[in-house]
Amino acid sequence: MTATSQEVSTRPQINWKAIWRNVYQAGLSVLAALLIGALLLLLNGRNPVDAFASLWAGAFGSVDRFAETLVKATPLLMIAISVSISFRCQIWNIGAEGQIILGAIVSTWVALTFKNLPLVLLLPLTFLGGLLGGMSWSLIAGLLKAYAQANEVITTSMLNYIAIYLLAYVVHGPMMDPQGFNFPQSPLIADALILPRLIPGTRLNISFLVALIMVALTVVFWRTTLGLRTEIVGHSHRVAKQIGLKVALMIALVTGMSGALAGIAGWGEIFGLHYRLIEEIARGIGSLGIVVALLGELHPLGMLVSAFFFAALVTGGNAMERNAGVPFALVDVIQGCVILLILARSYFFRKAAK
């Protein structure tokens, strides 16, 4: 696969030509995906120009809309980083949705259960809860892959469904707000725990900065020994064994790390946006995070750009549905097309070069 077969070297030379080629090809893929979306609308007798104008205005039309785009980019970026760590190790963890849910459940539970603890202690504890919640969920799949050879695509997708029902269970049962008129939601977290807003009047909050810090840390991570080992295991289990790496342990470790990051995304959604556990906490962002990661070539900076792009598409897509009556699912179609075109482009460009 093109996205993961980067040369394994401790000190990557910056190859501007390769970067330009990637950016240019990714841009073409996105453009083609948007054209396919426009074509679908045309076939249905709708005006794609209106739809995309409404999408653009919805994503960038005002400070408020732009801030909302960054709000959407936050979890996408976190999930993409989570996904990229396992994908670069050739572990196909598609369980981000479940890991976000577990991160959200555990961090909310911590906030509601230990509400008498001092804030300086409680806030980090909720963060840790989100991290451990996501990690525990991915570790199930990680350990099963490492020690029982169970295909992680299937286990993580099954764990997604289990998490969705688990969430439905806790918000209808043990964690339901007693004063919530039987709405399937937990009580609100304490006001003091709400993450501060970055731009007053918008929903943009500190968790966006957490996502940016994650990007920076990931850039560093790939230069550490552990990052290098992760890529070696991804490259070839045989080579990894020959140089003395414990492959099974590495698989469990990488999957665990990956889930921990998705769990943090769940934490950010609760403490930055919703302030309580709701059923819709992870809807759709799990698979979108995978697309963001792949479009970004599993590279932290690439994913920064692609998270921003897809966030704009989502924010704009919502506005498009409201204002132009074009179903939001168009955005889902564009997602699928982007993955496939990104994959196909190496084939087409190889052909063109001949």
Place this chain on the structure above:
Amino acid sequence: MNLELITLPFIVGWMAASVRLATPILLAALGETFTERGGVLNLGLEGIMLMGALSGFVGAYATGNLWAGVLAAMITGILMGLLMGFFSVTAKVNQVVAGLGITILGSGLSTLLFRLFFGLRTIPPTIDMFPELPVPLLSRIPILGEVLFKQNILVYLTFILVAVAQVVLFRSRFGLALRSVGERPDAADTRGIDVARMRYIGLFIGGALAAVGGAYLPLANLGIFWTQMTAGRGFIAIAIVIFSRWNPLRGLWGALFFGATLALQLSLQTLRLPVPSELLLMLPYIVTIIALVIVSRRAEFPGAFATPYTRSGE
């Protein structure tokens, strides 16, 4: 809890429901068995099933003919199977990622097309379903008749298909060629078998059957379409293929087993057990993981599983 409700009719009803619910998963698993025997892993199954469900529903709704729905699903499935073929066989890209792309595309496209065709409605559009078709005489056998021979036509056809698949895969030249392409593509190639063509055929069969499996849900089980209605059945079917060690007959038992857990969860809800329904709904997914863990260690994947074939020297 009403344990006295667990009577013979309850158990017979549960078993009949198991067969009914096993059928769509079995169809997808049968198709995927052919695909994987040819050496390709099609993780796009979930998306193909969703597109099959949509086109089956739309085909039946538009024409008023259920078989037109089946046909529409089959064509859609074949096209999506061939699309997967382009990525896995021709472009030789990573099959896991291509499969994910197909699944995401299928889930988005089915949602979008449904909205474009039917708009937002308070009452969902419905179709008449394949009716129950009792087999003369056989359906009067006590218990067994009720469970096996009072089903709809798609159930019977699927069961016949299991036998056909078993014969084709293990007793025909085509089956031998397909399996050789999945085990040792280089050896098959030297014997003059067109590796790419065989793999495309495997995906063709897999796509067609998965889409009909998806279409089974609106056409024979529910009468309506809703987004994401397959709810992971595509992934469960892939688990069954591994579980059955790429054997249609064992796939039948695997699918029945999963049908039974799906049906059990429905039956248990009627018993008003002191267990929340959300926890019962998890059951089939938990069972899938457990089954996968039990079999994976000793599963012998086809030799060239999920590996693109390039002739040496090319």
